[in-house]
Amino acid sequence: MKPSRLLPLLLALLKFGSGYVLASRAYELHRDEYLYLNYGRHLAWGYLEVPPLTALQSWVTLALGGGWGWVKFWPFLWGSITVYLVARLVQHVGGGWFAVALAGIGYLVAAYARLNFLFQPNSFEVLAFMAAAYALVRHAQTSRSRYLYLLGATLGLSMLNKYTTAFYVGALLISLLLTPQRKLLWNRHLWGAAALALLLWLPNLVWQLVHGIPFRHHMELLHDTQLVHMSAADFWKEQLLLCFPVVWVWVPGLLALLLYRPFQPYRAVGVLYVAGLLILTLMHGKGYYALGYYPVLLSFGAVWLERQVASFQFGAVARPVLLVVPVVPLIWFLPFVFTLYSPAHMQRIGPRYESLGLLRWEDGQNHPLPQDYADMVGWQELADKTWQAYQTLPAATRANTLIKCDNYGQAGAINYYNRHRALPAANSFNGSYLFWFPPRPTHPFRYMLLIGEGEPAKLVPHFNSFRKVGEITNPYARESGTTIYLGTDPDSAIMNLAYREHQAEVAAWEGRQLPRR
Structure with missing residues (x-):
């Protein structure tokens, strides 16, 4: 050379x-x-x-x-x-x-x-x-x-x-x-x-x-x-x-x-x-x-x-x-350039950088971690708890499950950490996940795992049973508090609403007008 x-x-x-x-x-x-x-x-x-x-x-x-x-x-x-x-x-x-x-x-x-x-x-x-x-x-x-x-x-x-x-x-x-x-x-x-x-x-x-x-x-x-x-x-x-x-x-x-x-x-x-x-x-x-x-x-x-x-x-x-x-x-x-230190250590040294705005998030408030660091924790916890909830379902029917997430981060993390497990793909109406949403099956879904659902009370009437089965508890995660709800036997009304919403989102991205109903 x-x-x-x-x-x-x-x-x-x-x-x-x-x-x-x-x-x-x-x-x-x-x-x-x-x-x-x-x-x-x-x-x-x-x-x-x-x-x-x-x-x-x-x-x-x-x-x-x-x-x-x-x-x-x-x-x-x-x-x-x-x-x-x-x-x-x-x-x-x-x-x-x-x-x-x-x-x-x-x-x-x-x-x-x-x-x-x-x-x-x-x-x-x-x-x-x-x-x-x-x-x-x-x-x-x-x-x-x-x-x-x-x-x-x-x-x-x-x-x-x-x-x-x-x-x-x-x-x-x-x-x-x-x-x-x-x-x-x-x-x-x-x-x-x-x-x-x-x-x-x-x-x-x-x-x-x-x-x-x-x-x-x-x-x-x-x-x-x-x-x-x-x-x-x-x-x-x-x-x-x-x-x-x-x-x-x-x-x-x-x-x-x-x-x-x-x-x-x-x-x-x-x-x-x-x-x-x-x-x-x-x-x-x-x-x-x-x-x-x-x-x-x-x-x-x-x-x-x-x-x-x-x-x-x-x-x-x-x-x-x-x-x-x-x-x-x-x-x-250096601590804010490379992920050198654990979240707990970052919380300890954070006050000396607080005046520089390095801990301020989009909400205008200071937090224990910088926002992008908080976007790098809590995901495996979410994926594992989703898998655990899925495992509680009857083995004969559990594959007939729809996993729907509020955003692409949740869906992507669940798919990534469960990539070697027999878990249905997590879906979302966020970003390119619109193109990957599964078509409506011939036989109705038996179960729905809803990640990050903001208004669970409104969904209760549409399921035979509807309960919280998990939550992100990592206090450093930006997604801390994100919930996992399990619904059984969703009715046709909620599924019709979901697929209409999906079609409307795809149409907006592709510049189309859906026919009025």
């Missing part, structure tokens, strides 16, 4: 290994991870939340047993490849060991430390955006068409991962139009790359059209419930906070791309950041939507800083000091 490849590889291995080391097994998976894992049981070219690339990872994960380590393998892998590309790009634009280390450490300590811990589409998106910028820079250096096709393949796969790639593509086109690299627009290989990207995305595009473009309804819901509350000021405040330990690296990187003469051939990359962030601001995007735009700025910022430090009289002393600077903030916030 060439010596120049060793440091980037070591940074990648550090990124991958640290994910497993800095994680307490006192925590379970996050509620979103259970939803994405369930995709692997229902392979399709699209889902209500995201395109299908995550589903392929889920299918492989479940085929390998579905253990915690395999679930986390994917975000750790994507993060490792990203930091490798960050380091290699430093070398391609003339950076030495210090710039490589600074850019790599910068990635390790910024928001990506948390992002690359969760099995979600975000990790691959950051990798794809970094790979696209890498391809753009390498083409500017070499004029080799293969880098344009790498750009196309990367963006095509990224469209199969998250639809926010469309914003990146729009920013890329703006950046080419506003810089000398506009000459690429007349390059036949760029259009070949665009065709490749479209070809890769085409199956999902067809799926969207066949299903009435559910992405449109998803964006409407997202806008009305979340994005409408995101102001431009909040968005830009988050930009400073997400990569706060290395703001002094990425800001010079952006300015150097726009103003520093040696980086003039790569100016489109700097304009790409500006255009992308302006688009997200106008769209009221969430702060973390922009995380894919920063890794390339770390590469250029590190190279620019290395050149400035080289002119200092005490540059040899300054280099190791500057490498430590990004790590210092991480040490203080």
Whole structure:
């Protein structure tokens, strides 16, 4: 192996290994991870939340047993490849060991430390955006068409991962139009790359059209419930906070791309950041939507800083000091970046962070754990108690049971932890579970297990018997208090209501009008 490849590889291995080391097994998976894992049981070219690339990872994960380590393998892998590309790009634009280390450490300590811990589409998106910028820079250096096709393949796969790639593509086109690299627009290989990207995305595009473009309804819901509350000021405040330990690296990187003469051939990359962030601001995007735009700025910022430090009289002393600077903030916030400590320990140390708002949930109140940590406990308890309730049913008829949950986290957790047990799949009207709800059986359901039912008293008349058989008791869980009710012999009225509600929800996502009754 060439010596120049060793440091980037070591940074990648550090990124991958640290994910497993800095994680307490006192925590379970996050509620979103259970939803994405369930995709692997229902392979399709699209889902209500995201395109299908995550589903392929889920299918492989479940085929390998579905253990915690395999679930986390994917975000750790994507993060490792990203930091490798960050380091290699430093070398391609003339950076030495210090710039490589600074850019790599910068990635390790910024928001990506948390992002690359969760099995979600975000990790691959950051990798794809970094790979696209890498391809753009390498083409500017070499004029080799293969880098344009790498750009196309990367963006095509990224469209199969998250639809926010469309914003990146729009920013890329703006950046080419506003810089000398506009000459690429007349390059036949760029259009070949665009065709490749479209070809890769085409199956999902067809799926969207066949299903009435559910992405449109998803964006409407997202806008009305979340994005409408995101102001431009909040968005830009988050930009400073997400990569706060290395703001002094990425800001010079952006300015150097726009103003520093040696980086003039790569100016489109700097304009790409500006255009992308302006688009997200106008769209009221969430702060973390922009995380894919920063890794390339770390590469250029590190190279620019290395050149400035080289002119200092005490540059040899300054280099190791500057490498430590990004790590210092991480040490203080480490318990909130990695799941190092158990919930009980987090509750003990929580008061010292309370004033920073790290324990405040969506309800505006402080709790013993951060909200996303509370979303990682209590799930196995729910799954085991659901299984235990199911086991109490007569063996001859228990298979004729409908398990209905209030949200996808509950349904996903029950399915995940009971994946090796003979339990009917848990269902919900939440998210992509709408597509997986079982058709009405020829013989009526004998039993219903209702998880998280908010108004149980109203259901009593519709069953021969209806009683609570379980509840999440973990005080740290966000789902603490979630109940499990067992109903026997549900009447036709309640089943008619359930299936009408299901049809109405599916129709809303697919943009259809149900006939009036």
